[in-house]
Amino acid sequence: MKKVESYKARRTTFYKRKAGIFKKMNEIIAECGVEASFLVFPESGYPRTFAHPSMEDAVDRVKCSLGHEPSGKDDASIGSLVEAHKKRKNEELAKKLCDLHEELKMAEEKEKKMVEKKKIKELKNEWPNTLNEGVNKDELKRVHQAFVELSYSLSGKALQRLGKNGDGSSSALAERGYCDGGEAGAGEQT
Structure with a gap:
């Protein structure tokens, strides 16, 4: 050098x-x-x-090695105790900070997982999926009836807008193969 x-x-x-x-x-x-x-x-x-632990201790040590009496021997020992205590407290606080940081990371990851699970649960609870899972025959007939009624209603409105059979009567629907009671005719349309 x-x-x-x-x-x-x-x-x-x-x-x-x-x-x-x-x-x-x-x-x-x-x-x-x-x-x-x-x-x-x-x-x-x-x-x-x-x-x-402190510069005073280092200076006193050098003075002792040169044959001088250290200034405030008791003060230096007390100072080193205070410094050691400060160091220990700082180490404890640093450890606590690291632990809290890790805990925060874990909580954030847990929250993300819970949000994802909630989204998945909401998707599973949508009605198209429930029709495929564990629906009994009566519920299925009720839903089918609701769809048939919706179909009648929409067909009637469509016919009204197209100007065919403007009264929207069920005779127009019967011509297309629909009968009363929500049952399909001989052609069985769904």
Whole structure:
């Protein structure tokens, strides 16, 4: 590796890589269960830090290794406990969020299936289908009679509009093969 000479290019490179660096640090911390810190002083003057559990703990550890007394030893231990608690709470909330998201997906899929079943049930309940399924002979005769009456009515109206036998009497229907009582004549028309 070599240093990027241009300040602008160096800054751009860092900002492009920053998210990846922090992501890798998170992965190392999670997979190895270690404490880690990362500190960068860019030329812009704003330091970029990442630390687990906290930057204060990392600074105190460096001071201890150099022979200095850490500032606020009790505060640092309390701070690390607070950070650990925050981390645990964040993990619990993230897990709950994932569980709720999965539950929502399952509920949406269940709703879609119920809507599809309802549509299928409505299609099955349409009257043409019910005539074919489990209809007894009396009901079938009643429906047949209704169709014959409907046919008489429509034939009469059609004859009136065509101007043939303008009174729409049943004699015109008898000529076409229909008889009283809804029964077909000798030609048995349906």
